[in-house]
Amino acid sequence: MRLFLQFTLLCAQLLCLSTLPAPAFAQDWTTGTASFEDEPAFLPVTEAYDPVVTLSKGTLNINWQIADNYYLYKEKFSTRTLRAEQLTEHRADYGEAIIKDDPYFGETPVYYNFANASLPAFDNTVFLLKLTSQGCADAGLCYPPNDWFFRIDTGSGSIASVPEQTWAAAETSLELPAPAPGTGGQALWLMLVFALLGGVILNLMPCVFPVLGLKVLSFTQNNEGRAVTHGAIYSAGVVLSFLAVALVLIGLKSAGAAIGWGFQLQTPWFVALLSCVFFVLSLNLLGAFEINLLGNTPGQSLSQRRDYTGSFFTGVLATIVATPCTAPFMGTALGFAATQPASIALSVFAALGMGMALPVFLLTLFPGALKSLPRSGPWMEHFKQFLGFPLLATAIWLCWVIGRQTGANGMGVTLLAWLMLGLGIWLIGLKSTGARVLTVVSLALALALLSSAALRQPAERPTSERSDSVAYSAERLAELRANGQAVFVDVTADWCITCKVNEEVALHTKAVRNAFAEKSIVYMVADWTLYDEHITALLGDYQRNGIPLYLLYMPGEPRARVLPQILTENSILKVLDTVD
Known part of the structure; x- marks a missing residue:
């Protein structure tokens, strides 16, 4: 398992290096001068x-998400509400801050990563909320104060982002605007953007790469039809698959089930079936067999065929292999979708699918980009065989997950299914x-093994790799908080790749362990490897529908501070520094 995580981490590090921003034109907001030197590219406020x-x-909970290497001034926060004929200034307590020797204000309290009140x-009732803050970047840029505006209906529970003009008009006329139709919470357009971005990032996951790599390379060969048509049909496969997952989620929730993103991986037999799919695909890529499925294209499985059917099922397969992963922005968007009517939830899942399909579709939309890809030759066969190894590694990892869910018997049954x-x-x-x-007997035995009792008997709850950890329970958490104890809750699962990478690079490092011990x-x-209604309820309490979720409960604060889904050792150490 550790070798697989190291392989995953290496892929992630290479991707991060490939996406580092190039030196950019920068503006110094304090002097108004500009230069083309190697200055950092600053984020919009x-x-x-x-x-x-x-x-x-x-x-009313306010959670500021602060980008890495940026901070907010404690003394620059302002909170105002406008209700009926009353404008009210509120003093929001964001908790203890760290003292920074700031180049603009000297020693002053600031917040990194997050600030909660x-x-x-x-x-x-219905009222408007105006939030004001000011912050800077460690690299030197200081932003002017900026305002954010929200319309809140405590009767229906809806929260919508609104433009500044809405506040100005209401302040003048003392009349509050009607609710935006269909928002049902935070602004729908923002959630759709989050879902789109999360879908794009899903393409970077190591078990998705081989499937997409083969399809993209097939565009350089003589396909049946134009490349752009293949791209559109591939996109349809992705979007329809995400909508199918959404419909299952909505149906189960309507029946009273409490589930979230990745729920199917909490079922051992499904994980075993998925591991078998990866095992067979890896054998195919390694050249162990060639088989004709539902057509006359020799040597190609459904997802590898060069016709339209192959393009569609590549989209389906890409969606299936992406389900263990949660990308940045996805958690917020899926949590929002879980609280909305079916039509809005489906639109969020469709945006997620569109984001995942977008890179491949754009590649097929511009023929010039396809021409830059190498032409087919012997190297392509070697590359195809190489891509079989990540798929085989994924199958082994899923087999390990089954072992954690059901014990050695479940893992053994899965390996026997591979053998058959x-x-x-x-x-x-x-x-x-x-x-x-x-052949028929062997395949029948494989199906029988996947439906055996060994894959329906859960093992004892898996233990954490950290010996200093305690298992979550609402009662235990309440007891620790009542005693004034700071508590960090890691909502994780063995099938969550993002969770495991975060643990390897941040949460389980020696420096972070020492920081936890020093701060007590x-x-x-x-x-959440297996279904747990109490953990599902915890996710719902923080409007999340998937993992990872990282919560830091500070003494005296009613709500936990929500950390980003992607962690680094430096970011977690900065957060822990805020604990007394």
């Missing part, structure tokens, strides 16, 4: 600082009547 406003049990919410599948595939090549009969912070693990 709305990307550097993002306030997330939620309602919970009569409380809570206010009593007006009962059954491999035997059946080998027998197909013998092309005799007896071999055909044995309890490390609590909420393991």
